[in-house]
Amino acid sequence: MSPSSASSLPPSASSLQKNRPAIFLDRDGTLNVQVVREGKPYPPQSLAEFRLFEDVPAACRELAAAGYALVVATNQPDVGRGDQQQAVVEAMHERLRSLVPEITRVEVCYDPGRGEPSLRRKPEPGMLLDAARELNLDLTRSWMVGDRWRDIDCGRRAGVRTVFIDFGYAEELRAAPDFTVKSFREAAGIILAHPDCRNLNPGTTFST
Numbered sequence: 491m492s493p494s495s496a497s498s499l500p501p502s503a504s505s506l507q508k509n510r511p512a513i514f515l516d517r518d519g520t521l522n523v524q525v526v527r528e529g530k531p532y533p534p535q536s537l538a539e540f541r542l543f544e545d546v547p548a549a550c551r552e553l554a555a556a557g558y559a560l561v562v563a564t565n566q567p568d569v570g571r572g573d574q575q576q577a578v579v580e581a582m583h584e585r586l587r588s589l590v591p592e593i594t595r596v597e598v599c600y601d602p603g604r605g606e607p608s609l610r611r612k613p614e615p616g617m618l619l620d621a622a623r624e625l626n627l628d629l630t631r632s633w634m635v636g637d638r639w640r641d642i643d644c645g646r647r648a649g650v651r652t653v654f655i656d657f658g659y660a661e662e663l664r665a666a667p668d669f670t671v672k673s674f675r676e677a678a679g680i681i682l683a684h685p686d687c688r689n690l691n692p693g694t695t696f697s698t
């Protein structure tokens with residue numbers, strides 16, 4: 491069989507099974523410590539303020555060892571609004587990837603969130619779908635972890651299971667998450683305890 495005919499064949503069931511599941515990770519308030527003012531979370535403003543939650547590197551190592559691609563998906567609208575420099579955000583992501591080398595990919599949306607919405611800005615699922623296409627991810631076995639309604643709605647729209655880290659912000663969820671936890675460590679524990687998340691009933695909410 492020539493290489494060209496092989497490449498034109500549809501993927502077989504066995505090759506599809508080799509597609510990796512992913513854990514899509516929000517950034518601020520999920521991996522790194524957010525700044526909370528009057529009940530609302532904000533991103534760190536400088537590289538000096540960028541600090542991971544203590545349990546994140548070890549939990550990410552465990553999740554990667556379990557076979558998950560780790561894909562960060564973050565809205566950074568301050569760049570699009572002119573309130574933050576893109577270079578500062580990129581330096582944060584370089585720091586993040588040096589502290590958590592298991593991270594496979596970082597998807598960023600700089601859309602300011604005004605006017606015509608970007609299909610990549612959460613709650614739209616574009617960042618997840620783009621990464622899934624690039625990395626051949628199996629969305630039916632994948633998860634989204636985040637601390638705000640946009641993360642949960644985004645995960646639902648991409649068809650993945652969702653884990654909500656609840657910090658008690660002064661804002662309401664919209665779609666119901668599959669699980670609600672209080673820390674990234676707990677989120678990782680939930681995912682590791684459900685290696686075949688296809689068996690979960692969609693929309694069922696569990697709390698630890």
Ligand SMILES: [Mg+2]
Pocket residue numbers: 516517518519520636637638
């Ligand atoms: Mg967040």
